[in-house]
Each structure stands twice: as structure tokens, then as C-alpha cells.
Amino acid sequence: MTRSPLPANLVIGAILVALVIGVALLSTIWTPYDHAALDIAHKFQGASPAHWLGTDQLGRDVVSQLMVAAGNSMVVAVTAVLIGGTIGTALGLLASARGGWVEDLVMRLSDLGFAFPALLFAIMLAAAFGPSLPNVVIAIAFINIPVFARVARASANQIWTREYVFAARAAGLGQFAISRDHVLPNIAAPVIVQATIEFALAILIEAALSYLGLGAQPPAPSWGRMLSEAQTLMYIAPHLAIYPGLAIVTAVLGFGLLGDGLRDISDPRLSRERPA
């Protein structure tokens, strides 16, 4: 019996994600130049051995900016999704365990969350509290809560019907203990898959917000803001508009493929045959 090979999207996704995370981690200890160092004399340079991807309108090294921006992006995504995911999953587990009006309430609240497009919610927070990176994290975390609540609840509902849970209940274990010891480990797979996908979305949202000026404020570098600055310079230095975009695509694609790949291997139900 041959083992089926890992799906392509899982492998490619994992490689891309490792690349991005690696660069982000690296940026904390080393970048080719200080990303904020101005060097007006050498602005708008193209790729060269000194500056691998050139310099921007203030002479800053593009590679260094990209690297630090990667770090920012990862921090935002991970923090926001972790916070939102934890709260959301907890709510979902609660809803599933309790059922009845608790479940209804949680689901109604999460429906409310779905009514708000992610970007709109973030824009609203930015307008109210002023644009800043922490606000972006809060906004994205908020948006993730209903998503995880829904996923956790749906998966947990299936687990509660399983026999080993029945056995645990017969043995007198309380709902909290069952949720923690039996349900949670078994919903880990769909939750992790969802988290990976939400990472991808978080990166996109952070980039969009920074592009609109509502996210990372100068001098903190962000791929989104680099692109918005590059837009006004399109006629002079088109290369500045390419690299940050590629970085975003790499990161988002990586997490997206990884999430898809994880879903493929964790859901054996998905058969791929063509019909008779």
C-alpha cells in the first residue's frame, strides 16, 4: 500500500511561509542597512550589489524595509489571529457545550460580526481611535472572533455526538473537562486550518489598511504603505511598486496554500475521483 505524497499546495505553502517567517525573524537581528536610514544622495537607485533591490525616494534600502515590514506583518497577523482565535474558539466551545440559548446568543453575536466587512470595521476603528498599528491588531482580532466561534462550534457539535464523549459523560465528567480534554483536541485540525487561512487574510487587511494610511504609521515600514508611497512615484520609479506587492503575494499565497494543504490532508472525506 503506497502512502499518498503530500499535496503540492501543502509543500509549496510551507516553503513560502517558512521563507517569510525566516526573513521576519532575521530582520530582528540583522538587516543589510538600517531600514530608516536616509540617504537622499542615493535615492531612486535600481538594483545593485550595494542595494540588492535598490533604494526608495529617501534613499532608504528597499530590502531592509521589506524585511522589517515582514516582521511587522507577521507580528500583526499572529497576534491578531491568536487573540481572536482563542476568544472565538472558546466561545464556540461554550456554545456547543451549553447549547440552548447560550448557543443561540453566541451564534447571533457572531452573525453580527459577519455583518461587518473586515475592512470596514478596521476603518471604523481607525476613524474613531486614530490610525495606528495596535488598532489594526484589535480590529483584525475582533473580526476573527466570529469566524473561529463558528468553526469551533460546528466541529465541536460533531464531536459531542461521538461515543467517547458519551462515555466520558457517563463517567461523570463535567462539560468543562470534556470540552478541554476531548472536544478541543479533536477540533484542533479545523481550527488550525482556519487559523492559517486567517493569517493570510490578516496580512492582506493589514496591507490594505496601511496602504490607506490607517495602519502602520511612519517610520514603521509596512508593505502596504510602501505601495501607497510608490503609487505617486509610478512614473519615476516603477520598481518600488513591484517588490512590496510581491512580498505581500508571497506571504498571503504561502499561508493560503498551507491552509489548503492542511485541510486536504486532514479531511479524508474529500475524494477526487471523476464521476462514472
Next chain:
Amino acid sequence: MSLFLFRRIAGLILTLLAVSVVVFVSMNVLPGDPVLTILGLDSTEDARAALRQQLGLDKPIVGQYFTWIFNALQGDFGISYSYGVPVSDLIRERIPMTLSLAFCGMALTTVLALVLGISAASNHKRPGDWGVMLISQLGIAIPAFWLSMLLVMLFAVKLRWLPPGGFPGWGEPLLALRSLILPSVALALVQSAVLARVTRSSALEVIRLDYVRTARASGFSRHRILWRHVLPNALIPIVTIVGLQFAALVSGTIVIENVFYLPGLGRLIFQSISNRDLFTVQALVMMFALIVVLANFLVDIAYVLIDPRLKGRTT
């Protein structure tokens, strides 16, 4: 059936109320003093008090909320602080722009997504399928604003076929449409990626089902089976996604309008934030949220109407 409708509409109203509370609280209560935000830290207390009174912010909070709702239902969203005109005027001016963009974008999206999705499903495991999957993965990963920039760099800067942004007004319809091409395409390319994938997976699910085998055994052509048996059934889960698509459409429109400097509601919201024009932002956010909630509501209803299996169980 009418009980079902009644319950749904009640739910809709509740959701809208809840949304309005969230918006109001986020914008007026949580940040502290809106007047401070508007006038800045170095304003005098007198100036702030005057503004507060002018804007009706010295009244109790709950009262403010109800005043806001009451006025909003009559179409009065207050006066824009930065423009000095009623917010509803601002909105009315810019709605055609946003609606045109949204409509063109959505139409293109639907066509693109359905065609790509169905053809991918019928070419499952062959190059046609992989190609579509790859493109859709990219479509999801590429930020709309970056794609827009790339399109502008190619079509406006390099080839000079289309304008890089801005809107010449509705006076000349052809020029106006020309300004809409790149924005709509950018919007559609990004949005159709998700919809194409959903169409494909929905169609794949349906293709595997027994009644497709029955149709095949009845000697029907592939064409007939695909478009008359698979698609109608595949549409059901797709329709539910359309609701989510509206959320994406709203976000996409806001971003695209800003990238292309189109004078619509999305651009207005952005400008209002820069101008600290809280009333306008509040009204706009509420409007957008309203559109999304309504769209989801309509999709819910449509879902039951389309699938005869649900008609009996409308509780």
C-alpha cells in the same frame, strides 16, 4: 411561510439595530471626546464647549443615539463638519459612482467566476482545472490595490490606452465608462477568484452526485448535464457565498475608489477620516454595514425560495 418571513424580518431589524449600536458606540462613546478629536488637543475649553453644543453632543448619550437613529431614518445624517453641507447631500452626490463601480464589478465577477468555475469542474484533474485553481489562488493572494497599480502601470503608463485614475464626470458617457474599465477589472479579478473556487468545488460536489449519473445513463449530452443539472444544483451553495461576496464587494469598492481616485462613497469615507469628519464617517459606515446585512438577508430568503427541499421546513 409568512411566519418564516416574519421571523426573518424581525431578525433583520434586530441585526440592523445591533449594528447601529456598535457603530454609534465605537465612534462616539469609546474614543472619549469626539470634540477633542475634531478640534485637537490645543483647542480651548470654550471652543470645545461651543462645538459640543453645536453638534448636540452635550445631551445624554442614549438620547444622542436615538436622535441619530431617528434622524437617519428620515434621511438626515447631520452636517458634515469639514464640508459644511448635509451629509445626505454628500452621499447622494457620490452614490451613482459607487453603484456603477459595484455593479460593473459584480457583473464581471459573476460571469468570470461561473465560467471559470464550471469549466474547471468539468475538466477536473486535467490542465484546465489546475490552471483555474492556480489563477484563483493568485487572485486571492494579490491585494486589489496592488493589482490596480499594476494594471495602471501597464495600461495607463506604458500603453496609454486607459486613464490612470480620476473620473471625468457623467457628461460624456463614453469617457466615463472608460474610467470604469480598469477599476471594474481590478475589482472583478480579485473577487472572482474566491467565487470561482466556490463554484468549482460546488460543481464538483454536485457532479459526483447520483442524479448526475442518472442523467448520464439517460443519454443526455455533457452540455445538457452540466448546464441544466449540475449548475442549478451547484448554485445553491454559491448563492450563500454571494452574501459574503457583498462584504468583499464593499471592502473592494472602498479600496478601489481610493486607488483610482474615483469620487464615490469609498473615497468619501477616506477623506472624511482624514478630515476628522466623524458624522460623515459614522453615516457611511452605517450605510455600508446596512448594505451587507441586507444582502445577506436577501440571500437567506432566496436560498429558501430556490431549494424546494427547504420550502417545507421554513421554521
Next chain:
Amino acid sequence: MIELNNLSVRLGQFAAVRSANLTIRPGDRIGVVGESGCGKSMLALSIMGMVPDGLQVDGALRINGHDMSHAPESDWNRHRARTMAMIFQEPMAALNPLRRIGDTVAEPLIVHERLGKQAARARALALLDEVGIPDPELRLRQYPHELSGGQRQRVLIALALACNPSLLIADEPTTALDANVALRITDLLVRLSRTRNMALLFISHDLAAVARATSDIVVMYGGDIVERGATHQVLHHPVHPYTRGLLAARPQIARGSGKRRRLPTIPGTVPPLADLPAGCRFSGRCPQELPHCASICPQPVATGSGGIVACHQMGAGA
């Protein structure tokens, strides 16, 4: 008339059906029995040209003299529903849930016979009546989910009969239904075969149903046709060791002075497709095995009572 000549259905070097020979004439009622995985469904699908993608069909399949070996899909579509039709095991999901019953049954008439909607509906009504559905006018307007499993299977039969095919293939039509309904459906199929002079290929692992419905039986194992003959002959005087084992394994209610005996079973299990022996598929489990059985494929020979068997014990050199 449908002829299969050395028909094989393979996936690479593994054969789901190996060198099958079968002739079906109008009015024949042939049963195909064997355990799950023996290739009976694949045989049926190959007659319909609906073998799953990736599987290769070798040998000759002739429909009314017309060789279908490299026929394009449009050729197959011309024959499906009109020359041969098929109903499957699971009726629950086999009808398009968005279509009314009447529209579903009328569709082949509109597509193949170019009938107008009115005429097609009238024919559909008659068909529903023919398959024994009570109150057919009401059912015409209903959706599949409003019908029970047995009723859906009847509708599917009506659908299959719409264009008056010469052959109806029924692949385990009663397995998913409860015993009472199963009996009725079986009888219905026999009745339809008689009144329409329509051949019936009845695939089942339910020997009682096959005994009831058919005049000839084909026994399959591991992709091979191991025995063929008149139904009562094969069931009462089986020749092939596998057939013998199969028939002996039927549970019998102990009579009278209940001397309970152990239910005889065939030792071992069906090996996976990849591990089937190259010669006789049954070798390794056969109580009468000869040394060369595992490597040499037994050729079908006459049994002397009108049937055919593929076993070295019966063939040349026995």
C-alpha cells in the same frame, strides 16, 4: 441484441473484469451474482459505456451488431436510454432534487424523441402508472424528497423505460430497500420485462431475488465469469467450486429436531485487486484446487447441462 466478446476492464495491469463473454437477447432475463468487488457493476457499466475515467475497456462490445469499441460519446448517448437503460442501487439521491418528478421522467422523451411538453407529460403519466405508482397525477407535480425510497426507485424505473429500451440493467436495485418493497420491485421488473419483451440484466448478491426474477444466471468472481447457466440448474446443481461454496453459505433455518450446524463459509477472503492470482481467480481458496490453477487461466467449457463453467476440474485435462 448485445454481445460482449472478451471484454476486459482494466486499470493498468489490474483487471476489474477479465475476458467476459456474454450475449443478451431481447426478452432474456439474466442474473449476475457474486460478492462485492467481483466486477458485476463494472460489467454493467461497460455495457452502458459509463466505466469510470482512467479505466480501459478492451475487447469487443457490440450493440445490435454495431461495434462500440472506439465509439465517441455521442454514439453512446444515442444508445443510452433508447437501446439500453440502467438503474442503480441507491435511489435516494438519484433524482435531481430541484426538478419535479414529471419533468424528470419527461426529459428523455423531450431530448431523444423530440416530444412536446404536453405529449411528454402524458407519456410520463402513463409510465408512472405502468411502474405501479399510485396516484400518478399527484406524483407528477411532486419533488423527489416527497417520495419514499421504494417510490423513488419506481420513478427511476419509469425514467429508464421512457424511450422503450431493449435492455434494462438493474444494478442491485433492491439492496437499499426493505424486504417487502424489494420483493415488489423485483416482481415489477419481471413483469415489465415480460410485457415489453425487454431484456433484463439483474445484478444482485441476493440469490433469492435472482432466483425469482431470472431464467439464466451468471456467476462472477474476481472479475471472471466462473459459471453460467439456467437459473434453476445453477442454483440447484452448481458446478464451479465457488458457486458451490456460495450456495452452501446461505443461512438455513434449522428444521424439526434442530440439529444446528455451523454455517459453512468459503475459507479466506477475496484478495485485493492487486493480489489476485494470475490464473484462476479462485485459487488459494478452492477446496478442489490443482497445482496449475493459480497460474493458468481456465477456459470456459460446456457443463453438459446447457451451462458454461470456467474451471480446470471441468476443462480439458481434468
